[in-house]
Amino acid sequence: xxxxxxxxxxxxxxxxxxxxxxxxxxxxxxxxxxxxxxxxxxxxxxxxxxxxxxxxxxxxxxxxxxxxxxxxxxxxx
Amino acid sequence: xxxxxxxxxxxxxxxxxxxxxxxxxxxxxxxxxxxxxxxxxxxxxxxxxxxxxxxxxxxxxxxxxxxxxxxxxxxxxxxxxxxxxxxxxxxxxxxxxxxxxxxxxxxxxxxxxxxxxxxxxxxxxxxxxxxxxxxxxxxxxxxxxxxxxxxx
Numbered sequence: 001x002x003x004x005x006x007x008x009x010x011x012x013x014x015x016x017x018x019x020x021x022x023x024x025x026x027x028x029x030x031x032x033x034x035x036x037x038x039x040x041x042x043x044x045x046x047x048x049x050x051x052x053x054x055x056x057x058x059x060x061x062x063x064x065x066x067x068x069x070x071x072x073x074x075x076x077x
Numbered sequence: 078x079x080x081x082x083x084x085x086x087x088x089x090x091x092x093x094x095x096x097x098x099x100x101x102x103x104x105x106x107x108x109x110x111x112x113x114x115x116x117x118x119x120x121x122x123x124x125x126x127x128x129x130x131x132x133x134x135x136x137x138x139x140x141x142x143x144x145x146x147x148x149x150x151x152x153x154x155x156x157x158x159x160x161x162x163x164x165x166x167x168x169x170x171x172x173x174x175x176x177x178x179x180x181x182x183x184x185x186x187x188x189x190x191x192x193x194x195x196x197x198x199x200x201x202x203x204x205x206x207x208x209x210x211x212x213x214x215x216x217x218x219x220x221x222x223x224x225x226x227x228x229x
Contacts (some may be wrong), residue, residue, distance in 0.1 A: 002151035
């Protein structure tokens with residue numbers, strides 16, 4: 001029987017090792033082994049423990065109101 | 078199913094010693110590999126590939142699965158070839174029997190399942206590993222390795 005060969009994808013034994021001309025560039029290898037991480041879930045509010053600590057410092061007189069307001073603005077959300 | 082390797086071995090004439098099959102049988106009995114199918118083909122001077130009867134040493138009926146995996150009968154070839162589906166594949170990422178078998182040669186094309194590799198692949202996947210390179214050491218490098226291993 002005459003057989004018309006098909007083109008087949010190459011693969012690797014331990015999984016889908018993609019071939020790009022037979023090799024990865026270092027950048028491609030790094031990208032494959034470090035898939036992009038999903039963005040962190042946005043927090044609903046500022047870090048409550050930091051706010052509690054600042055509130056305590058304000059209440060105990062360690063911070064002035066202006067200092068407190070400035071530091072609260074810097075607490076990441 | 079474990080990963081399946083394709084071995085294409087060219088011969089001047091499509092004859093086998095039973096030795097290769099005996100080795101494959103030993104590996105199969107040890108649970109290491111399984112010979113799924115064996116196709117024997119001849120590549121003519123005009124480049125066409127013809128399937129041949131398997132040698133008498135092997136089980137009759139072998140070769141049908143492999144023929145379907147690697148090609149299609151010339152008289153059943155449709156106008157739309159499977160190549161179109163691979164049009165976007167990166168250069169060097171595909172192959173075919175026509176690439177592998179020299180003109181004027183016969184070849185045995187073996188489909189070999191590596192039974193040992195399935196659990197390893199699963200373990201790699203579970204660990205979050207990503208295979209980025211996979212190859213064999215060249216014979217010269219194997220000699221270097223052997224010499225290093227022989228050092229006290």
